[in-house]
Each structure stands twice: as structure tokens, then as C-alpha cells.
Amino acid sequence: MNLLTAVLLWLLVLALLAHLLRRLPWLPGLVVAAGLVVLAWFLWQAPHEGETTWLGRTLHVDRAGTLWGFRLHLSTATRAPALLLLGWGALFALAGAWTRSDRVLFPGIPLILMALLLTLSSTPLLTAPFWLVVAVIFMAFAAQGTTPRLARGALRILLVPTLAFPVFLFASWAIGQPDLAVQDPGLWVLGWRVLFVALILLLTPVPLHGWIVSLGEHAPPLAAAFVVGSWQITTYALVRHVLLAYPLIAEFADPARWLPWVAVVQMVWAGLFAAAARRLGQLWGYLLLWDYGASLLLWSLSGEFGVDAILGMMLARPLVLVVTAAGYQALAERFGDNADYTALHGAVERLPTAGLGLVGGGLFLLGWPLGALFPARMATLRLAATGNNAAFLGAMLALFLATVGLARVMPHLNRPLRDPSMPREADGLGWLIWPLLLAGLLIALNPAVLDVFIQTLALWLVQV
Amino acid sequence: MSMPLPTLDAFLARVTPLAQEGAVGLSLLLVASLLVFSDWRFALAAFALVHVLVGILLTRLLPPEWALISWVVGGLVGVMWFLSARRVESIQRRQEKRPWWLPRWRLNASTLMRLALVLLLLVMVYSRRPVVALPGLEPDLAQLATFLALAGLVGLGLGDRPMRWGFGLSLWVLTAHFAVPALRTDVNTVALLAGLELLLGFAISYLIVVDGARFWPYPEDA
Numbered sequence: 097m098n099l100l101t102a103v104l105l106w107l108l109v110l111a112l113l114a115h116l117l118r119r120l121p122w123l124p125g126l127v128v129a130a131g132l133v134v135l136a137w138f139l140w141q142a143p144h145e146g147e148t149t150w151l152g153r154t155l156h157v158d159r160a161g162t163l164w165g166f167r168l169h170l171s172t173a174t175r176a177p178a179l180l181l182l183g184w185g186a187l188f189a190l191a192g193a194w195t196r197s198d199r200v201l202f203p204g205i206p207l208i209l210m211a212l213l214l215t216l217s218s219t220p221l222l223t224a225p226f227w228l229v230v231a232v233i234f235m236a237f238a239a240q241g242t243t244p245r246l247a248r249g250a251l252r253i254l255l256v257p258t259l260a261f262p263v264f265l266f267a268s269w270a271i272g273q274p275d276l277a278v279q280d281p282g283l284w285v286l287g288w289r290v291l292f293v294a295l296i297l298l299l300t301p302v303p304l305h306g307w308i309v310s311l312g313e314h315a316p317p318l319a320a321a322f323v324v325g326s327w328q329i330t331t332y333a334l335v336r337h338v339l340l341a342y343p344l345i346a347e348f349a350d351p352a353r354w355l356p357w358v359a360v361v362q363m364v365w366a367g368l369f370a371a372a373a374r375r376l377g378q379l380w381g382y383l384l385l386w387d388y389g390a391s392l393l394l395w396s397l398s399g400e401f402g403v404d405a406i407l408g409m410m411l412a413r414p415l416v417l418v419v420t421a422a423g424y425q426a427l428a429e430r431f432g433d434n435a436d437y438t439a440l441h442g443a444v445e446r447l448p449t450a451g452l453g454l455v456g457g458g459l460f461l462l463g464w465p466l467g468a469l470f471p472a473r474m475a476t477l478r479l480a481a482t483g484n485n486a487a488f489l490g491a492m493l494a495l496f497l498a499t500v501g502l503a504r505v506m507p508h509l510n511r512p513l514r515d516p517s518m519p520r521e522a523d524g525l526g527w528l529i530w531p532l533l534l535a536g537l538l539i540a541l542n543p544a545v546l547d548v549f550i551q552t553l554a555l556w557l558v559q560v
Numbered sequence: 561m562s563m564p565l566p567t568l569d570a571f572l573a574r575v576t577p578l579a580q581e582g583a584v585g586l587s588l589l590l591v592a593s594l595l596v597f598s599d600w601r602f603a604l605a606a607f608a609l610v611h612v613l614v615g616i617l618l619t620r621l622l623p624p625e626w627a628l629i630s631w632v633v634g635g636l637v638g639v640m641w642f643l644s645a646r647r648v649e650s651i652q653r654r655q656e657k658r659p660w661w662l663p664r665w666r667l668n669a670s671t672l673m674r675l676a677l678v679l680l681l682l683v684m685v686y687s688r689r690p691v692v693a694l695p696g697l698e699p700d701l702a703q704l705a706t707f708l709a710l711a712g713l714v715g716l717g718l719g720d721r722p723m724r725w726g727f728g729l730s731l732w733v734l735t736a737h738f739a740v741p742a743l744r745t746d747v748n749t750v751a752l753l754a755g756l757e758l759l760l761g762f763a764i765s766y767l768i769v770v771d772g773a774r775f776w777p778y779p780e781d782a
Contacts (some may be wrong), residue, residue: 160705164751165746165748165749165752221754226752226755229759230759233759233762233763236763236766237766237769240766240767240770240771241770242770243770244770244771244772244773244774244776245774246720247720247767247769247770247771248720250763250767251725253768254729254763255716255729258729258756258760259731259732261736261756262732262736262739262753265736265740265749266739266743269744278696369670389763515749548693
């Protein structure tokens with residue numbers, strides 16, 4: 097058995113266990129979180145060549161498998177995003193168990209991770225996005241949950257990889273024939289341009305950003321944050337791999353030029369609509385979009401030199417996302433999904449930690465001091481200020497607008513209580529939010545605390 | 561006296577004239593109608609017929625055993641969506657005390673909007689004849705593939721109901737069924753595209769139920 101097969105089987109068993117235990121209140125989330133931590137620890141320690149053992153079985157680390165024309169191999173470079181994904185999955189499963197999130201999330205997390213790992217482990221590289229379609233199908237289930245609700249978020253997740261996959265197939269055909277450059281130069285050039293379009297599709301620029309906002313408005317908050325984050329880790333690793341494997345694409349569309357603009361437009365768009373939001377779900381959706389754009393901006397400005405910074409940001413990001421999502425989820429349970437600001441009577445009085453989670457988490461998501469993302473956002477702004485003035489101005493404008501959006505919600509959270517029978521928030525919420533805020537504070541004050549992980553993951557990631 | 565089922569060769573000999581002449585035009589009309597119909601039964605029937613015609617047309621590009629996979633996929637997806645939509649509507653109508661099979665004709669603003677957009681698309685296709693020409697793809701099939709892609713994108717813009725999105729995404733994948741095998745005839749690619757459509761069909765059928773349950777007058781009765 098090879099390493100990837102063992103990892104996939106483990107994830108499948110976790111999904112089955114979570115499904116069997118789904119009626120129980122917190123156990124499935126705990127089982128999934130524990131299982132993912134064990135798997136992450138195993139991958140962290142496993143050798144990069146030769147053999148290793150797992151539950152008494154010998155695993156061949158170097159050996160690749162084949163399936164439906166794909167060659168599947170969990171390479172050293174793939175192990176870095178795989179560990180990030182497993183860490184995110186464990187944290188979100190634990191937070192979901194703690195906050196009694198929708199039960200579809202628990203079997204959903206290992207299944208989503210399976211499909212994302214297959215995406216990153218597959219060659220030919222340009223047909224690997226097939227597994228992204230499989231991933232978004234699992235994501236759609238997690239985003240919809242078990243409660244009857246508008247399916248807009250779940251439907252929009254399906255859009256991008258479905259549109260992109262045939263485009264990748266065409267690019268794969270055209271680029272895969274070196275003779276075509278002589279026989280039909282027009283078609284050869286079209287192949288490269290189509291590859292550029294396919295990559296752009298995966299980064300979901302405005303106006304394809306709607307899936308993120310719809311998830312914020314219509315999906316359970318933790319599921320929305322996990323789906324957006326895990327998608328971005330995977331597409332970062334995949335697009336980076338494609339850019340390195342097909343450097344000729346820069347002749348047709350230089351990523352150093354277009355990528356910052358994709359990111360800045362997303363951020364400004366998100367900032368504008370966050371500032372004008374009238375509903376909590378809208379605000380949460382546009383915060384997710386802002387965060388997505390800001391992460392993309394760091395990548396676009398730092399390129400290959402910024403691998404360490406990007407990995408550090410991806411390690412710190414789930415802490416802040418979980419705080420914000422948990423706060424919003426507690427508010428949504430009391431005031432309804434995507435509640436209007438005017439309905440938030442008594443939020444601070446009865447749900448103080450939830451309000452703090454939403455607003456504090458939101459500010460830390462934007463990169464304000466004392467939050468885990470402060471070093472990463474500061475690095476982004478510094479890079480923009482030194483090399484790309486337009487991107488810097490755009491990022492500052494977006495930051496200002498999103499902060500206004502968060503400031504606008506504060507007086508509404510502080511509206512006087514109307515219904516004295518409204519229960520107080522669960523005690524457990526504080527036990528989730530405060531430790532995460534403290535962990536974030538520790539990272540903000542001493543970013544070097546993550547260095548041991550960052551340096552190892554960066555060393556692995558660059559071994560393409 | 562029962563009539564024997566035709567062999568595959570005999571069947572192909574019978575449908576060859578249809579594949580050469582009538583199927584493209586008929587497919588255009590059926591695609592347009594599936595986007596316009598407000599009642600899911602008729603839209604789903606049009607969707608199934610489109611898959612039948614696409615299977616016949618694909619015999620011009622692929623070996624028949626592979627081309628007719630479109631029938632299997634369209635049939636399975638159609639059955640899944642039928643069962644889901646019927647479940648949603650039968651519970652809703654039982655609560656409203658109306659039979660599930662009775663079509664619900666609606667000529668509301670949304671239907672008129674769909675009609676207007678589809679007419680616009682048909683006029684555009686008729687007058688401008690947009691074609692994405694690919695090597696190995698005959699002009700009429702290239703025109704149909706382009707129309708399917710445009711219709712799919714229009715379908716995705718026509719609302720947020722799961723079945724309509726399913727039609728839109730399916731039409732987009734059907735485009736790839738023509739475009740990709742014309743470039744490379746490879747069983748893995750055919751299987752991947754078929755698998756993609758089946759998986760999307762599976763997800764959409766779940767979303768039809770969970771989205772539709774919002775409209776049950778008494779969700780707790782389900």
C-alpha cells in the first residue's frame with residue numbers, strides 16, 4: 097500500500113465514523129478532530145522516501161498509484177498543503193463539536209479533505225481539477241447542512257470548478273502537443289490563453305466571487321469559513337504548481353501583473369459592500385471575501401520569495417476565522433440566519449462573547465493589532481507600499497471600508513433588550529473564543545512561535 | 561406478436577439520418593424549451609430528450625458504445641432529479657390537498673423573463689451564428705456545442721433554484737462532451753466527463769430536496 101492510499105482510507109474511515117455517530121451531540125466532531133490530528137502527526141513525522149509503517153502495515157512512500165488515467169502520489173511538496181488542510185480540518189471539527197454546528201460538517205470535513213488531497217496529488221496536472229469538482233460536491237453538502245434553506249451558497253460553489261474543468265481539458269490537449277506550435281500557431285497560442293482563463297477561474301475574481309458571499313449569507317458559518325479557506329489553500333498550491341510547471345504562461349499573461357489586481361479588486365469590492373451591509377450574513381460573507389482577497393494579495397506581491405509569509409498566514413488564519421464564525425453562529429442561532437441589523441435587540445446584553453467574537457474576530461481578520469493575522473497583513477501592506485503603490489492604495493481603501501462595515505454593526509449589537517425571556521449565550525462559547533483570542537495574541541506578539549512549522553513546510557513546498 | 565429489440569448496429573442504421581440532419585435543430589429547440597418551461601416535469605422531459613439526441617449526435621465523434629453513455633448518464637440524472645422534485649412537490653401538494661402530478665402552469669414575470677432571454681439567445685444564434693471552431697468538430701456540431709455553452713450560461717443566470725442550475729451546469733458539461741472528444745478520443749476523458757455529470761446530478765438532487773423543503777407549509781410533517 098502506498099502512503100496516499102493509507103491517508104485516503106483513514107479519512108474515509110473518519111467520515112464513516114462521523115456519519116454513524118451523527119445523532120450524538122459532540123462525539124462525531126471530536127472523533128474527526130482527533131483522527132485528523134493523529135494523521136497530521138503521522139505525516140509530519142513520516143520519512144520522505146523508502147518505507148514506513150502505519151497501524152502495523154508497511155507503506156511505500158515513493159510508490160505512486162494509478163486511477164482512471166491519473167497518477168496519484170503524495171509527494172513531499174504536496175505534504176505541506178496536506179498538513180495545512182488537516183490542521184484546518186481538525187480545528188474546524190473541534191469548533192463545530194463545541195458549538196453544536198450542523199452535523200453534516202463532521203463527515204463532510206474528511207470527505208472534502210480526501211478530494212482536495214487527490215487534487216494536489218494527481219498528475220497530469222491539468223486534469224487534476226476533476227477532483228476539485230468532487231471536492232465542491234462534498235462542500236455543497238456541508239454548506240447546505242440538514243436544515244431546509246435557500247441553496248444559493250451550495251449551488252454557487254459548484255459553478256467555478258465545473259466551468260473550469262473542460263477549459264483545463266482543452267488547454268491540456270493544446271499545450272500537450274509541441275508540434276501544434278508549428279502546425280497551427282493560432283491554436284497553440286489559444287491553448288495558453290485558455291490555460292490562463294482556467295487559472296483565473298480557479299481564483300474566482302469579481303464577478304465570480306459570488307460563491308463566497310453566498311456562503312457567508314446562506315451556509316452555516318463554520319462550514320462557510322472552512323470551505324473558503326480549504327479551497328484557497330488547495331488552489332494556491334495547485335495554481336503555484338501549474339505556474340512553475342508551465343512557465344511559458346508568463347509570455348501570454350504575466351501573473352505578476354494580473355494577480356495583484358485580481359486580489360485588490362476583490363478586497364475593494366468586499367470593503368464597499370461590507371460597509372454598506374444591512375444584514376449579519378452579508379457582513380460575514382464580505383469579510384470572508386476581503387480575507388480571501390488579502391491572502392491572494394500577499395501571494396501576488398511576494399511570489400516565490402513569500403512562501404514563508406504565506407504559510408505563516410495560512411497557519412494563523414483558522415484561529416481568527418473560527419472566532420468570527422463562532423461569534424456569528426451564536427448570534428444567528430438567536431436572531432436567525434442572515435438577521436437584519438435592526439433585529440439585533442439585546443445582543444450585547446445576552447450574547448456578549450458572541451458579539452465580541454464577531455466584531456473582534458472581524459477586526460483581527462482585517463489585520464488589526466493584537467490579532468493573529470497582524471504580522472501577515474502588515475507584511476502585505478509593506479510589500480505593496482514598496483513595490484506597487486496602486487495596490488497599496490487599494491488595500492488601504494479596502495481596509496478602511498471593511499472597518500467601517502464592522503463599526504456600523506456595533507451600535508446595532510448594542511440595541512436595548514426587547515424580549516426579557518431571551519436566554520443568555522452558552523457558557524462553552526467563552527471557552528472556545530477566549531483561548532483562540534489568546535493564542536492569536538501570542539502569535540501577534542511573537543510571530544516566531546510558528547517558525548518551526550513554517551520553515552519545515554516551506555522546505556517541503558518548494559520541492560516541486 | 562412481440563417485436564424483437566433491434567441490435568445496436570440496426571439501431572444505429574436507423575438513427576443515422578437523424579444524427580446527420582434533424583437532431584441538431586431539434587436539440588436547439590429542446591434546450592430552449594427546457595430553459596423556458598416553468599413546470600419541472602416538462603423541463604425534465606426536455607432535458608432527457610436532449611440527452612437522447614446528444615447521444616445520437618455523439619455517434620459521429622465516438623464509438624457508439626461510448627457515445628451512448630450520454631443516455632445512461634442523462635437517464636440516471638433525470639431519475640434522481642425526478643425523484644427529488646417529486647418528493648418535494650408531493651409533500652407540498654399533500655399538505656395543500658392537491659394531486660402531485662397536476663402541472664402547475666405559471667405565466668408570471670419570471671417565466672416571461674426566461675422566455676425573453678431565451679428568445680434573445682435564439683435570435684442571436686440565428687443572426688450571428690456564433691461558432692467556436694475546433695479541429696475535428698464538424699460545423700453543425702460546433703454550432704450546437706457553442707449554443708449549448710451559451711444556453712448553459714444563460715440558464716445559470718436565470719435563478720437560484722437547484723434544478724435550473726443543474727440544467728445550466730449539465731448543458732456546459734454537454735458542450736465539453738462535443739468539444740473534448742473531437743480533440744482526443746480517450747476513454748478516460750469520456751468517463752471523467754460522464755462521472756462529472758453524474759456527481760453534479762447527485763449533488764443537485766440533494767439540493768432540490770433541502771431547498772424545496774422551505775416551501776412545505778408544515779415542514780415538521782415531513
